[in-house]
Amino acid sequence: MLDLETPYSRAALLNPNHCAIELEDQSIDAIITERRQQLDTVLCEISDLETIMDGIQTLHRQVLEKKNKLIESINSHERLRLALWRLPTEILSHIFVSCLPEDKYLLPASRLPPILLTRICRRWREVAVGTPGLWCRLRLAVEHNDWQKRAFCYDAWLKRTQDHPLSLALRCYDNWTPLVQSLLRPYIHRISSLDIDFQRVEQPECVFKDFSALQELIIPNPITFKLLSSFAPFEISIDRQDAFLHLLRLCPNLSSLTNHVAFFQNKSLKPFTHPKLESLRLYGNPWICREPLWGMFSALSLPNLRVLHVWNTSTWPHEEFKMFLERSACPLESLVFGGIVITTVEQRVEYVALVPLLQVVVRNTGRTSICDK
Template sequence: MQTFNSNANLSAVSDALQSIQSDVVMHDVPALNGARYRHRQLVEEKVKIVQSNISHGGFSSAIWRLPTEILTEIFLYCIPEDGNWTPAPYLAPMLLTTVCQRWREVAVNMPSLWRRLRLEAGHGDWQQRAYRYDSCLKRSRGRQLSLTLECHNNDWTELRSLLQPYVDQILSLSLGFFTGAGSLVVADFRGLDELVIYTDGSDPILSVTHSIAQLPSSMRSLKLMDLWFNLKLLSGFNPLAWASLTNLEIVVDGLDSFPCLLRLCPNLSSLTMIGIFTAIETSEPLTHANLQSLRISGDLHLDSIGSLGLFDAIALPDLRALEVRNIGQWPHEEFKAFLTRSQCHLGSLIFGGGVMITNQQLAEYVTLFPSLELVADPMRSTFYF
């Protein structure tokens, strides 16, 4: 292995520069004319520039000598910790491949740098972007992928075609349905574990409904943002369509969606439900054996009077944590009957803003569950996806 004595090299160059400066001074005379004086200035400026380059060269040399393991850790800090990034030549990690040959080799051979991507279709030069996207996807080298896909027209064909060779690598997927976006069959992503769907404020509910009509059996988590689901829409799904889900975050129009969701997702362990809640008629008795965490937030501007019927006929024997906000008058007696019916071991009970409950009622829950973590905080007003 060839080695270099950087200090010796720098010393030699520095001596040479000092010699140049001395030579300029020795040949100087007291009565310099304008041309000779300007010549001296230029030589000295050149010396300073070269010295500056030497100094930076030493720094570059130190960077160059960093072990690959350390360089890879530095590269990982160059990309966002959360969320997926857009492949662009002026952003890391693509930017890292343009610095020098060694950096390019290190970056290109780091699959972890190329696992989280944000891809867009429906505007601009698709061929150019597709080439860039595919280059990044290839560098993932079979690793699991987290992707954000945004469709700005009514056709997902371009993105579907691009992703076909990588479809089994996709573990996490965020889909942006914008105005006019068509449906995308989520079931085609056979290895998918987590799905998030969001919109640009439009209402592509039918496209989204068709897209999630059947989820892959591997999928565990579904978050539906900016979309309102009612009982009619939810009842239209195949009874086994969401059977694999263990976590669901959803906005609903009507509390009657709650029993429907429990039936649709028999393996659900965590449910966050936001929406407009009005009193529902007592439904048929329903026991959900797996739900452990339930978070509910109603409409901030809705003053509910009396019982909503939320806990009338439901039993949740495995419930461990409950958080409620903005549902008006708390159905204390109904909830106690629910606890007796469920025989659950509640560990956490949180009442946020917009819930009317008395101190005496709170004390009763502590009596029922001595180790209960009980919080009553009116500043907790709503959930945000």
């Protein structure tokens, strides 16, 4: 607090008629100058306080805005929760399916749908578990690590598919094919798409007994192909073309097949027609076999073939393939030669002349050339 008492203020109090008389110890001008300095200081303090008060008011307003936004968010989510609870099960199931990752095969991870959807609340779990479309795609890995736990998880997952077709990617890293057989036996008749890869398997055993629903098959390596011996009483070997044709015979509903081939030519092959195969992708190894397809096109007919990719097969059976096209009378739309596949422009023009609307693409040496009508 300021002490504003001066001799003049006391003199004025005692004798108002003499308040203007200057006292000897201090002049009025000095007192006024001091007071003005004090007033300037107080005015600065007031300005500082007003600035602080403005800041506090701004902070208060910002905090109030945060409070209002939080209340609005809570209310909107409360309304959303109520709306979700009122959604029919069919609509909620459709929303759940839309939440699935775009990957072709799903990992059974708790942080990802569909398992994540079962961890939100009781009703979401009931709806998710009761929606077979959420569980029809699965990537399985068969190895030593925690197999019993893995098998329980895979089986619980597959049971939720009910009677829907299955798309599976199967990776087996050791000689554990009996475990695969035991796990998948109840579901084998519903597998429509299979990407199968076995590694480090010393003694292949029967894995599957019935591929009646299979429409798509991807075989990434020769070892896996040998494991398909369960298709027939005899063992299928990768170096035989008749094994490949036999595989097609045993998969009558197959519409797509991808395979890495290293066939050696058979002396004679029985003619075979597969009526449903639409897409065939063959990847060869010219350092193992330079003529993997010679003789095979003479026996094979694919009247529904639309896409054919041939990579790294070195020499190419041109005349056989022409007869194959004429005999199959297929609606082939895309013929792709890639890597080391020796064809000529004249040969590719002949293919275009045989098949209406055919587009022939050559992809090698970093360039792509297209031949069509």
